[in-house]
Amino acid sequence: MKQRLRLALLQMDIAVGEPEANFAKLKTMMEEAAACEEKPDVIVFPEMWNTGYALTEITGLADSYGSRTKAFVKSFCEQHRIHVVAGSIAEGREDGVYNTIFAFDRDGNETGAYSKIHLFRLMDEEKYLKEGDKPGTLRLEGTDAGMMICYDIRFPELARKLALGGAKLLFVPAEWPHPRLHHWRTLLTARAIENQMFVVACNRTGRSGDTAFFGHSMVIDPWGETVAEAGEEETILYAEIDLALVDAVRSKIPVFEDRRPALY
Numbered sequence: 001m002k003q004r005l006r007l008a009l010l011q012m013d014i015a016v017g018e019p020e021a022n023f024a025k026l027k028t029m030m031e032e033a034a035a036c037e038e039k040p041d042v043i044v045f046p047e048m049w050n051t052g053y054a055l056t057e058i059t060g061l062a063d064s065y066g067s068r069t070k071a072f073v074k075s076f077c078e079q080h081r082i083h084v085v086a087g088s089i090a091e092g093r094e095d096g097v098y099n100t101i102f103a104f105d106r107d108g109n110e111t112g113a114y115s116k117i118h119l120f121r122l123m124d125e126e127k128y129l130k131e132g133d134k135p136g137t138l139r140l141e142g143t144d145a146g147m148m149i150c151y152d153i154r155f156p157e158l159a160r161k162l163a164l165g166g167a168k169l170l171f172v173p174a175e176w177p178h179p180r181l182h183h184w185r186t187l188l189t190a191r192a193i194e195n196q197m198f199v200v201a202c203n204r205t206g207r208s209g210d211t212a213f214f215g216h217s218m219v220i221d222p223w224g225e226t227v228a229e230a231g232e233e234e235t236i237l238y239a240e241i242d243l244a245l246v247d248a249v250r251s252k253i254p255v256f257e258d259r260r261p262a263l264y
């Protein structure tokens with residue numbers, strides 16, 4: 001089991017409704033991360049990076065069953081031997097469009113998939129997208145991890161369920177806008193502290209119409225300390241984590257042993 005992991009979070013600006021431009025931009029950023037002297041073990045993308053929130057045209061723009069994304073990421077993983085948590089994309093299926101993360105290992109094998117289960121009404125997601133129906137997990141270098149998307153972090157029950165299932169880190173691709181930076185930082189930090197897990201959150205940056213996305217991708221440790229945080233600009237946020245810290249924190253304050261679920 002590999003305990004120390006180097007992470008690269010691709011905090012990109014997304015061209016709304018332009019998958020070609022987004023695939024090209026992402027490829028450049030992936031190549032830059034892979035060429036980094038401290039080569040990452042895992043690369044993480046933001047939410048809906050292929051289309052952005054082009055919701056009124058989403059049916060035509062969505063990637064059918066993620067086939068283009070899967071081929072694109074698989075060949076990158078095979079070439080560079082890096083795990084990829086491929087953000088989320090607009091994924092077209094027969095019954096509609098889902099907001100889905102696909103995860104891949106160093107060989108390009110798919111290790112997990114998760115479709116957002118809490119759709120965000122403030123941005124009309126529920127009018128255009130279908131909701132997922134199960135939590136998302138993946139195995140990464142012998143460790144269990146969970147996946148949540150953006151608005152999901154307002155639902156502590158989901159993170160707790162993933163932690164109880166064995167997750168030691170949580171990946172959170174997002175498109176979280178101003179003016180709720182305080183909510184973003186606080187909710188991510190709370191999920192890390194209460195579940196004594198690493199939280200790896202990759203947000204987009206840039207504008208979409210009147211909405212401004214603030215970036216501030218974050219890596220937070222199981223003690224609630226911020227390991228790394230980006231600013232607002234388009235960037236790659238690098239961080240190194242040691243998964244041994246999860247067990248150390250869980251044995252120092254044994255929250256999971258002290259739970260009284262029969263009472264609440």
Ligand SMILES: O=C(O)CCC(=O)C(=O)O
Nearest residue numbers: 120150151175176177180
């Ligand atoms: O919960 C929030 O404030 C932001 C959520 C969001 O933007 C999303 O889920 O796309």
